[in-house]
């Protein structure tokens with residue numbers, strides 16, 4: 001089994017501050033990490049759950065993929081991050097199994113991780129992010 005943990009569940013939100021406030025009030029959650037990822041046009045707030053995260057994600061610019069997702073679909077579940085020991089090996093295995101990669105090669109993700117995204121088409125309608133810590 002190549003997957004070692006559910007790394008994170010990413011939820012697209014319109015307003016990061018009010019989304020964080022809601023999770024704080026509802027669950028007593030605390031922000032563990034916050035980061036703007038310029039190349040993806042997102043700002044993330046990571047709430048730790050055991051060894052996984054809930055990643056609340058907002059757009060930082062109108063042309064980012066998250067902005068387009070929010071415009072089309074509204075707030076909601078955006079992708080699942082699966083933790084792996086070796087992002088390249090997991091990407092190769094998924095491609096061999098018939099998956100369509102969005103990233104042809106692993107690249108830097110937030111919090112110093114190495115990541116690769118897989119297109120939902122061909123992966124049961126789920127946008128998958130492979131995450132190597």
Ligand code: CO
Nearest residue numbers: 010055081129
């Ligand atoms: Co992610």
